[in-house]
Amino acid sequence: MKKNKKRIELVVKPGTSLKNKTGPWRxxxxxxxxxxxxxxxxxxxxxxxxxxxxxxxxxxxxxxPHTDYNYCKGCGLCAQVCPVKAIKMKKDY
Ligand code: SF4
Ligand code: SF4
Structure with a gap:
């Protein structure tokens, strides 16, 4: 009996979030x-x-620091870690 040589090819290329601009959902x-x-x-x-x-x-x-709002998703991590509370999260509809 022949061996099944079919295999799953999974190619995961490294990506960058810089390709993904933030949509209107922030x-x-x-x-x-x-x-x-x-x-x-x-x-x-x-x-x-x-x-x-x-x-x-x-x-x-x-x-x-300079924030590029084209890529910021508004997660708030930066504000959380800032040791002097220089970053405030504001509503952005
Ligand atoms: S860490 Fe700050 S700058 Fe980065 S995506 Fe989150 S809110 Fe935006
Ligand atoms: S002090 Fe806060 S805002 Fe300034 S670089 Fe550090 S984390 Fe960022």
Whole structure:
């Protein structure tokens, strides 16, 4: 009897959430108070959608987070981890 050589081909290519722009369904969005922010980068590290980029503010000699709302899904993780509560979630209908 011949062996059944049929096999399931499962190819999972690595993806990136940067290809998936947020639709109109986000109900909240984070607003960051850069005066309170200490530039620790925690928010950028935890964002599951890589929506936060840290940029150098040369005048203040510190890193500041910049949120790209095209990709932010409004999960609120960044606000949860911010050690100085610089990020507040606001309604976004
Ligand atoms: S709310 Fe969520 S998706 Fe939006 S920037 Fe914060 S961690 Fe990222
Ligand atoms: S977690 Fe808070 S303090 Fe740290 S970079 Fe983000 S906004 Fe600034």
């Amino acid at each position: 109900t909240e969005k984070p607003l960051t108070d850069l005066e309170i922010c200490i530039g620790c980068s925690l928010c950028a590290k935890v964002c599951p959608d890589s929506a936060i980029t840290m940029k150098q503010n040369l005048k203040k000699s510190k890193l500041e």
